[in-house]
Amino acid sequence: MIISQNDIRTRFKAQGLKVTPQRAAIYKALAETTSHPTAEALFQQVAKDYPMISPNTVYYTLSTLKNVGLVKEVNYWHDRTRFDANVTPHHHLICLDCRAIFDIEDRSLNQIRQKAKIPKDFQVLSHQVEFYGYCSSCQKAQARQPSSSSRHSHIQSTRRKP
Amino acid sequence: MIISQNDIRTRFKAQGLKVTPQRAAIYKALAETTSHPTAEALFQQVAKDYPMISPNTVYYTLSTLKNVGLVKEVNYWHDRTRFDANVTPHHHLICLDCRAIFDIEDRSLNQIRQKAKIPKDFQVLSHQVEFYGYCSSCQKAQARQPSSSSRHSHIQSTRRKP
DNA sequence: ATCCTTGTTAGGAATCATTCTTATATAGCA
């Protein structure tokens, strides 16, 4: 999903943010992927065009964008933090093997709050549904190699928490 | 909810785990609270009875118990990892202010998987619903002090990620 | 009851994602 510099400019201005090349590049990279990348992955991506960018800038920028509501943090299944520029309410599929995160487009899941039996003294503002299982790639890989795992494409799982 | 040494022994044996005092104490502490504590909190609790216990043992033990299915990890809203000895499918309320985690007992939430529109090539094994908002304590605190936050009981949020 | 084997524990060091600090640079406005 391509996003124009003008859209980026408009969104930043609307939030009172300066439009810098690094910030625009980070947001663009995040907005144009569906992979819910880590800060590190975004750093790698943006560094292709801005070799001098620092990881720090990516962290700072993501934090800023989060504060103004242009970005959401996602941190499922004890992985490092992952980010999403899709800030409309939606839900996720998480692969237990490769840890890929996929969007679900099912508006009906946005309604469960109305029916759920929630203690009346808790004020609910939002909710989130996550489905855990195996993506199609990982199912195939397991059929072939019914032992360990996580050896194919997607986002890679850089060790930590085996 | 009290749990007897015999229950603990039985559950450990059923999983082929040795029954050590430290391990039993950690599991007991977790099973008898509803607070979804951190490893650190469990360490503090167990250290009352076992002053020589190391944080390492708590991490190792929780990892072991998780591997055999006696404990679940919970890691909502970019906090450090929290643990739950309630391994039956259930869902959570998370306070955005004090970060307390409360169980929801609503079996109907266990059924949403059947109705949800999930890509047929993704094999779903489990799902999880989280509701975010403010607990009653925090609502009261905000009514009093409509500024910052997180200044009352519950589990405490030890800095990190303000 | 005692011995053995193997999983467990404790302590300390190491890892590494994230945050903090600070000096320099620059977007946006007068």
Add this chain to the structure above:
DNA sequence: TGCTATATAAGAATGATTCCTAACAAGGAT
């Protein structure tokens, strides 16, 4: 074209978790 508040970059610091290793101790076997 300058001013000023923000943003960036580099490096150090933080802190939860993991790794490593030697000493311990359940629990089955003798």
